[in-house]
Amino acid sequence: MVTVSTELHPFLIVIAVGLTIMASYTGLDMFTLIKSVKKNKRMLYLGGALSLGVGIWVMNFIGLIAADINRFSSYQIPLTILSILIGIAFSGMAFIPFFGREVKTIHLLFGSFFLTTAVFAIHIISIYAMNLSIAYNVPLFVFSGLLLFGSFLFSLWILFSSKTYSKGNQTWLKPLSALIISAAIAEGHFLLKRASTILSANTGNSSINEDTFLVYLVLLVTVLIISGLIASSTLVSKQLAESDTNLRDITAALDASTIVAITDPQGNIIFVNDKFEEISKYKKEEIIGKNHRMLNSGYHSKEFFKDLWTTIQSGKNWRGEIRNKAKDGSFYWVDTTIVPFLNKKGRPYQYVAIRSDISDRKRAEEHLKESIKDNTDIRFALDQSTIVAFTDARGRITSVNDKFCEISKYSREELIGKDHNILNSGHQTKLFFKDLWKTIGEGKVWKGEIRNKAKDGTLYWVDTTIVPFLHENGKPYQYVAIRNDITERKRAEEVLHRQDKLAAVGQLAAGVAHEIRNPLTSMKGYAEFLTLDEKDPERLEFMNIILDEIERVNTIVEDFMVLAKPKMVELEEKNVVPVIKNVVSLLEFEARKKHVKLSFDCPHEIIQIECDENRLKQVFLNFIKNGIEAMPNGGELHVKTMIHDNNVQISIQDTGVGIPKDKLKQLGEPFYTTKKNGNGLGLMVSFKIIENHNGKVFVESEPNKGTTFNILLPAKPA
DSSP states (O other), X not given: OEEOOOOOOHHHHHHHHHHHHHHHHHXXXXXXXXXXXXXXXXXXXXHHHHHHHHHHHHHHHHHHHHHOGGGGGGOOHHHHHHHHHHHHHHHHHHHGGGGSSSOOHHHHHHHHHHHHHHHHHHHHHHHHHTTEEXXXXXXXXXXXXXXXXXXXXXXXXXXXXXXXXXXXXXXXXXXXXXXXXXXXXXXXXXXXXXXXXXXXXXXXXXXXXXXXXXXXXXXXXXXXXXXXXXXXXXXXXXXXHHHHHHHHHHHHHHHHHOEEEEEOTTOBEEEEOHHHHHHHOOOHHHHTTOBGXXXXXXXXXXXXXXXXXXXXXXXXXXXXXXXXXXTTSOEEEEEEEXXXXXXXXXXXXXXXXXXXXXXXXXXXXXXXXXXXXXXXXXXXXXXXXXXXXXXXXXXXXXXXXXXXXXXXXXXXXXXXXXXXXXXXXXXXXXXXXXXXXXXXXXXXXXXXXXXXXXXXXXXXXXXXXXXXXXXXXXXXXXXXXXXXXXXXXXXXXXXXXXXXXXXXXXXXXXXXXXXXXXXXXXXXXXXXXXXXXXXXXHHHHHHHHHHHHHHHHHHHHHHHHHHHSOXXXXXXXXXXXXXXXXXXXXXXXXXXXXXXXXXXXXXXXXXXXXXXXXXXXXXHHHHHHHHHHTOTTOEEEEEEEEEETTEEEEEEEEOSSOOOHHHHTTTTSTTOOSSTTOOSHHHHHHHHHXXXXXXXXXXXXXXXTEEEXXXXXXXXXX
16 A cells, blocks of 8 residues: 655646636636626526636646656546536535625535535545545545635635625735635645555556646646636626626716716816716817816805815715806706715715706796795785685585685684585575576686675675686586675665665655645644634544644654755754753653653763754654654663763663564665654654764664664764
């Protein structure tokens, strides 16, 4: 028994180690490329396994031949091919775990185990391929295995798991890892040779010329390695070509749609693309070497650009919108992203600015802002003067403005979701609203006047325009109602209407009053004369009835005469308190007869007003008499005075039958009365007298609770 020879042929050993290093580096390069590419992953994997597997086999094959060249004649080709295939297979299996997202310790152990197995398998099969019977030194054999495993583990950790690699320092780590793997393969080969003892050898009869053999051997192995490198280079070149094509496509896409500029650390422009020239109107020759101040439009502040530079100089990306000025003086907006490229020290060595033209968007935004401002101004104007409400197709309120809430006395929360029935005063008929809904339901605009009722019960008039908003099919999906408060106008119209009636009655009075009064005087005189000699009680009763009726007709004529007089009256400054007391005293007896308690309450002794005393007495007599007559079963009648806001208010309040609300508004109209025997002229004349005194009359009444006449007259300072 002899130990496998450790004599070496230096030339072959140098070639073996060199080829192993080349094959190891090529294999590792392909394996590391797999994680960074999207295509040809299988080809890269097969190329890496082939390169590393052949590298392990070359070291073992040439190492064994270098010890005894004559053994090459006894080499069994099938076993040699088998050893190459097994080396390739185990090398490929060793790198499978490193293609996942995360590399764990178990993956490193797994890869180291299969690489160690590849070295052992190739060595053992190569021994048998040379027709040698070998006995192994077990301790040295195990030591060799552990040394190989540890070396492979360290090499794989450096390349796939160390923090240094994750920081991007693969440039020098791959050669280092390839050297460690190559050294492990070579050292493993020599240790395994020392651990082997030849038991028997079957040598062939032919002899081989050493120099010729070396030439053929070097050529063979070189062809194998170069073939692997060419294949690997082809794959890498193809990948690089695809990457270059992708880069050209990306560059073309950027040039077509994006503005790109590259500047040095001082901000001087060193590159611009075609899109930059197009939008800035400058040629490349005018731009290169300049900085971006040449595009400054003056829109942004110094602090804006100071913040920009602070951000990118700290190594952070900056993004924002900038308004620039082109060579022809026109302005344009760009959405800008500036990316700093950092050196090993973390400091920027250049900046890449990628911009998109957003001028159209900014113009649209500006137009939108102006439109919003116009809409806001219009809405403000509407809120100040107009009542606006939106409803859905079924008439439910969806939006109201402040003016709507102000006049209706309802809050938004109380109105939203309701319909306009909440404001119905009952003045308009169902047919009125039916016609309204028919009009707007057909998509037509409706205009009209509506009397509504506020939350507190007050009534108000609105001039209303309802505009339907239509779908494409012509059917309304919502309505906007625009209203204007015309309550004061309606009151003025009512006053004018009443004045027209008064004028008509005045004209009638002027025409007939004098003609009626003379015959009445004659009739009254002759009737009184006839009563002097009349003894028959029944006939005397008839004569008294005639006299009463003549007196009533005379009263009507006197009322006509008042209406026929000019509007202007002669007013004198008087104390109104004695005037009211005088009237109350005159009617106390009549009140007691009808079981009415008449009282007068005045906290002031003197209230000076400008008035026609006799006319005012006529008004007080009329209102107090009406109050007494409104209580046929007796009651209370209170006359009160009070002063507020330089006005004296005289209230005449009874506890009589009251007046329904629908009849209150007709009080004061000619020939309208609530009394059986009244003619309606008394109240009309009274209202006219108060109006001539620059005063007003307000009537408050509730059925079965009584009526209050409030007379408001201007008071003179005491």
